[in-house]
Every structure is written in C-alpha cells, then in structure tokens.
Amino acid sequence: MTNDLIHATAAELAAKIHSGEISSVEVTQAHLDRIAETDAKVHAFLHVDTEGALAQARKVDEAVKAGEQVSSLAGVPLALKDVMTTEGVPTTVGSKILEGWIPPYDATVTRKLKEAGVVILGKTNMDEFAMGSSTENSAYGPTHNPWDLDRIPGGSGGGSSAALAALQAPLAIGTDTGGSIRQPGAVTGTVGVKPTYGGVSRYGLVAFSSSLDQAGPCARTVLDAALLHEIIAGYDHMDSTSINAPVPPVVAAAREGLSGDLSGLRVGVVTQFSGDGYQQGVARSFEAAVSQLKELGAEIADVSCPSFDYALPAYYLIAPSECSSNLARFDAMRYGLRVGDDGTRSTEEVMSLTREAGFGPEVKRRIMIGTYALSSGYYDAYYGSAQKVRTLITQDFAKAFEKFDVLISPTTPTTAFKIGERANDPMAMYKADLCTIPANLAGTPAMSVPSGLSDEDGMPVGLQIMAPALQDHRMYRVAAAYEAARGAFGGPSL
Amino acid sequence: MPSISRDEVAHLAKLARLAVTEDELDLFAGQLDVILQSVASVGDIATADIPPTSHAVPLTNVFREDVVRPSLGQQQALSGAPEAEDGRFRVPRILGEEA
Numbered sequence: 001m002t003n004d005l006i007h008a009t010a011a012e013l014a015a016k017i018h019s020g021e022i023s024s025v026e027v028t029q030a031h032l033d034r035i036a037e038t039d040a041k042v043h044a045f046l047h048v049d050t051e052g053a054l055a056q057a058r059k060v061d062e063a064v065k066a067g068e069q070v071s072s073l074a075g076v077p078l079a080l081k082d083v084m085t086t087e088g089v090p091t092t093v094g095s096k097i098l099e100g101w102i103p104p105y106d107a108t109v110t111r112k113l114k115e116a117g118v119v120i121l122g123k124t125n126m127d128e129f130a131m132g133s134s135t136e137n138s139a140y141g142p143t144h145n146p147w148d149l150d151r152i153p154g155g156s157g158g159g160s161s162a163a164l165a166a167l168q169a170p171l172a173i174g175t176d177t178g179g180s181i182r183q184p185g186a187v188t189g190t191v192g193v194k195p196t197y198g199g200v201s202r203y204g205l206v207a208f209s210s211s212l213d214q215a216g217p218c219a220r221t222v223l224d225a226a227l228l229h230e231i232i233a234g235y236d237h238m239d240s241t242s243i244n245a246p247v248p249p250v251v252a253a254a255r256e257g258l259s260g261d262l263s264g265l266r267v268g269v270v271t272q273f274s275g276d277g278y279q280q281g282v283a284r285s286f287e288a289a290v291s292q293l294k295e296l297g298a299e300i301a302d303v304s305c306p307s308f309d310y311a312l313p314a315y316y317l318i319a320p321s322e323c324s325s326n327l328a329r330f331d332a333m334r335y336g337l338r339v340g341d342d343g344t345r346s347t348e349e350v351m352s353l354t355r356e357a358g359f360g361p362e363v364k365r366r367i368m369i370g371t372y373a374l375s376s377g378y379y380d381a382y383y384g385s386a387q388k389v390r391t392l393i394t395q396d397f398a399k400a401f402e403k404f405d406v407l408i409s410p411t412t413p414t415t416a417f418k419i420g421e422r423a424n425d426p427m428a429m430y431k432a433d434l435c436t437i438p439a440n441l442a443g444t445p446a447m448s449v450p451s452g453l454s455d456e457d458g459m460p461v462g463l464q465i466m467a468p469a470l471q472d473h474r475m476y477r478v479a480a481a482y483e484a485a486r487g488a489f490g491g492p493s494l
Numbered sequence: 495m496p497s498i499s500r501d502e503v504a505h506l507a508k509l510a511r512l513a514v515t516e517d518e519l520d521l522f523a524g525q526l527d528v529i530l531q532s533v534a535s536v537g538d539i540a541t542a543d544i545p546p547t548s549h550a551v552p553l554t555n556v557f558r559e560d561v562v563r564p565s566l567g568q569q570q571a572l573s574g575a576p577e578a579e580d581g582r583f584r585v586p587r588i589l590g591e592e593a
Contacts, residue, residue: 101574102573103574104566104570104571104573104574197551198550198551211548211549211550237556237558240553240556241551241553243551310535310536310538313534313536314533316529316532317533317536324510328511331511332576333575333583333585334574334575334583335574335575335576336574336576337576338576338577341576341586343586345586346586346587347585347586347587348511349513349586350586351511352508352512352513355510355511355512356512356514356515359512361518364507364510364512364514364518364522365522365525365526365529367510367512368503368506368507368510368526369526369529369530371506371509372502372526375509381534381537382534382536384540384546385536385537385540386533386536386540387546387547387548388536388540388541388544388545388546388547390547391547392544394547426528426529427528427529427532441550443549443550443551444550469550
C-alpha cells in the first residue's frame with residue numbers, strides 16, 4: 001500500500017483522497033515514512049514539518065468527509081523550496097545567515113498552497129540564496145541525486161528535484177533565476193516549469209535577482225505540474241511585477257496534449273544549443289525526442305538565435321548586480337545572524353563580520369562581481385552592455401516566435417556531474433545553465449520534461465520547451481503529448 | 495579588459511561590507527579575474543544603438559486606494575531581531591567613540 005502511495009501521481013492521489021478511498025493522513029504519513037527511510041542518503045530536506053503536515057492532512061480529510069468542495073490538489077503532499085517564507089516554520093535559503101530564522105509571515109505561494117489544502121511536508125535544500133547549479137553551495141551540505149548518490153541533483157533547487165525522484169513527494173516548488181527549476185528537473189528525470197515572469201507572485205520569495213526570479217511547479221508528470229501551476233499562479237498586489245492577466249489554461253492544455261496529436265505545430269530547434277560541450281548521450285536523447293515530436297505531427301526546423309551565445313555572460317553580470325543590491329538587507333540589525341557585537345564594535349564592523357561569517361564563498365563572489373559591475377567607470381562596459389544583450393535576446397525570441405509556436409533544446413549540455421567535480425571552477429559550474437538562461441532574461445516561459453536516459457551513463461536527460469510570454473499552456477500541451485509518446489523510463493533504486 | 499588586482503578585490507569587499515580574510519583575497523582575486531574576463535564578451539555585440547532592457551515586463555507604478563490593511567505587528571516585526579529593547583531594534587553604536 002505504502003509503495004503504491006509513493007509511486008502514484010498527484011492527480012491519482014487527489015482523486016482517491018477526494019472520493020474517500022484513501023485519506024490524506026495515510027498519504028502524508030506514507031511520504032513522511034519515505035523521507036525518514038531515504039533522506040539520510042539523499043538529504044533533500046532541511047526541515048521536515050511532521051506536525052504541520054499531518055494537521056493539514058486531517059483538515060482536508062474532515063472537509064472531504066463533510067462533503068465540502070476541495071481544490072484539485074487538496075490533501076496531496078508537497079516539498080517546498082527553502083527560499084519561500086513559511087510562518088512559524090524555519091526558512092534558511094540554504095544560508096547560515098538565516099539559520100534558525102522563523103518568518104513571521106507566509107509567502108504568497110505558501111499561502112495559496114495552504115488555502116488549496118496542499119500538504120507541505122517540509123523545506124528543501126538549495127544552493128545558498130539560489131546561487132548555484134548543484135546544491136553543493138548549501139551551507140547545510142549537498143543533496144545527492146537519487147539516480148546516483150555520487151552525483152549532483154542540479155541546483156539551485158536540487159532538494160526539490162531529488163525529493164520528487166526519491167518518491168519523497170509527488171509535488172514540489174522551485175524557483176528559477178537562470179535555470180534552478182529546469183536544470184534540476186533535467187538531471188533527476190522530473191518535470192520542472194519556469195512560468196512567464198510575473199505569472200507567479202514573488203512576495204515572500206527571498207530575493208536573489210528580482211528581474212529574473214520566478215517560482216514554478218515541479219512534479220513527476222506534466223499534468224501534475226499543470227495542476228500545481230494553476231494553484232500558485234495569478235495576480236498579487238503584494239508583488240509590483242505581478243502580471244494582472246488571467247492564468248494561462250495550463251491544465252486544459254496538458255489534458256489536450258495527452259491525446260497525442262501535435263499536427264501542424266511549428267517547432268524550432270535552437271541551433272546555438274548543440275555541438276561542442278554537449279555530451280553525446282544528451283545529443284542522442286534530444287535527437288530521439290525530435291523524431292518523436294515529428295511522429296506526433298509537429299513540423300520541425302532549425303532556428304538560429306545568435307545572441308543566445310551571449311546569454312551566459314550577460315546573466316553573470318545582471319544576476320550578481322541585482323544580488324549585490326538585494327543582499328544588502330542582510331545587515332545583522334533586524335533579523336538573522338549577528339556576529340562580533342561585543343560592545344566595542346561599530347554597526348559597520350558588526351555588519352562586515354556578520355556577512356563574512358554568514359555568507360558562503362559563491363555568494364561573496366557574486367556580491368563582489370555585482371559591486372564591481374555597478375561601480376562607476378565599469379558600469380557601461382559591464383552592466384550596461386549586459387542590459388543591451390538582454391534586449392537582443394528578447395528580439396531573437398520574438399523573431400523566432402514569428403515562425404514557430406515553441407522552441408526546443410536540450411535543457412542542459414550534460415547529465416548530472418559528480419559531486420565536487422566543478423566545485424572549485426565557477427565558470428565550469430556556470431555552464432550548466434547555458435540553455436536555460438535566455439528564457440529568464442526575456443521573461444518567457446520554459447520547461448524541462450524528461451527525455452529518458454543517456455545511453456552513456458544511464459542518467460536522466462531533459463528536453464527544454466520554450467514558449468512566448470503568457471503562452472505557458474503551449475508548452476504544457478507539447479510536453480504532455482511528448483511524455484505520453486516517450487513512455488516510462490524507470491526510476492532510481494534507493 | 496584589465497585584470498583585477500588583489501587591492502581592488504579588497505576594496506570591493508569593503509564596499510560590500512564583507513570582512514574577508516587574507517586567504518580569501520588570494521582566492522577571490524584569481525576567480526573574479528577569470529569570471530570578469532569571461533563575461534566581458536557582452537561588449538562584443540552591445541553596440542551604442544541598442545536600447546538597454548532592465549526588466550522583461552515594462553514596469554509602471556502601481557496605485558491603490560489609501561486604506562489600512564492588516565500588516566505585521568510590532569512583536570512580529572521584532573520576532574527575528576538579533577537584539578531588541580523597549581519594542582525597538584537594538585543596534586551597535588553608529589557614531590564614532592568621540593560622539
């Protein structure tokens with residue numbers, strides 16, 4: 001029974017909970033047990049909220065018994081990235097500077113999940129302040145990829161993706177600034193979606209790079225991701241960049257896609273994302289996906305977006321610049337760590353000592369790069385030029401979407417690398433986000449759906465699907481059709 | 495682009511309020527140099543005629559009616575403070591010793 005419960009999709013669990021066939025408490029307990037069994041090996045969670053999860057589950061069970069109308073995912077467990085504030089539950093963002101911090105308020109995403117009756121199992125591990133591609137930058141130790149415990153689960157949302165792959169939760173929340181939902185999804189064989197920028201509220205999402213940060217759904221199936229997308233999306237007056245427009249019809253699109261017909265759909269293959277640096281197993285998996293999309297009726301052609309070659313350097317100027325400003329709030333005065341306040345030191349000295357002790361090396365590197373890129377004398381050459389590249393990338397997307405309904409590429413150039421392999425080489429680490437960054441810079445939606453396993457190393461590979469702004473439903477339709485055609489590809493054994 | 499010196503990194507750390515160690519200065523000077531040389535390529539295509547984009551969605555001011563809404567109370571706002579006193583944040587001295 002437990003085995004069935006942890007293998008089931010969120011949609012299947014919801015149907016059984018809502019019909020009264022099983023209780024949310026049973027489902028929640030099965031996942032809590034699974035976490036207890038496996039998380040010593042995987043380390044997906046920073047905090048498990050057993051009491052809170054079971055209390056929420058009981059509430060849903062009572063509502064079902066009373067015949068009340070409940071949301072599509074009421075009673076289904078979820079793993080929440082530790083970047084979202086949770087009232088009364090620790091939120092660390094993977095950083096020592098917020099160790100032990102208990103937020104006094106819920107993020108909008110957290111609030112929407114609670115209101116929908118979703119059961120939050122706990123908070124998942126992540127690269128500190130979402131800066132990284134491997135979850136090795138967490139101050140609380142790395143997360144391990146369930147497919148091979150010696151390998152990274154992606155990052156920054158490696159805890160969320162690993163929890164899904166390890167069957168610890170059927171749903172998870174991630175945030176994607178340069179690929180932190182999609183790249184972990186790709187390397188763990190799970191689905192990860194970065195919605196249109198502004199589609200999901202950033203209120204209570206601890207900021208890294210505000211013009212790029214976007215929360216989104218993670219799941220093991222496309223339909224589950226769509227169901228979660230619909231719950232967390234929508235306009236929020238607490239976020240000045242929230243888009244005041246209807247939520248794209250992602251659930252209907254995912255169901256439509258399951259029919260398996262993509263006749264007439266125009267799909268562009270981005271030529272910049274192939275060749276040198278792309279692992280052969282990834283390239284072959286991508287080619288197989290292209291063939292399957294053709295069989296489903298899609299019309300496929302190459303498309304060139306020359307500015308995408310400059311997306312990575314532009315990103316590593318824009319994101320650090322915004323983070324150097326955003327992270328100034330960690331000043332040791334109002335919340336979080338305070339170090340060296342012995343009565344003799346000034347505020348400025350305490351601030352500097354606290355930030356030195358509380359931030360890890362990657363965060364310090366990015367704060368200093370951002371400080372440099374924004375300083376007078378260098379601003380035009382660095383930050384200013386990066387902003388112009390952002391314009392060119394947006395234009396390349398617009399031109400490509402005149403000819404194509406969606407664009408596709410591999411999600412990552414390689415499968416999951418070994419823990420420690422790139423830890424001392426920041427530029428090698430940054431290249432994991434080569435294919436995912438353009439969508440963040442343009443604010444367009446993009447997702448990763450598993451395209452099976454690499455024939456070289458048996459590790460999962462991701463297919464990236466990109467769509468124009470507010471057309472998130474297009475990629476769900478394609479992904480659902482592809483997923484059905486692709487079929488099952490197994491799972492990790494833990 | 496010029497390489498970045500150890501002294502420049504020390505200056506950046508001071509601006510960013512990071513009390514970095516001597517060992518970190520050596521490490522970061524090398525790494526920042528590699529990163530900055532690599533990202534400098536944005537200058538290759540960023541010609542004068544291209545307008546900059548700061549944000550994917552054009553930002554406009556958001557107005558609302560001036561009505562009181564629920565917000566954090568004093569206790570909640572102070573709940574995470576490293577030190578609080580008399581309902582306020584307690585901070586180390588801000589002015590010099592002579593003040």
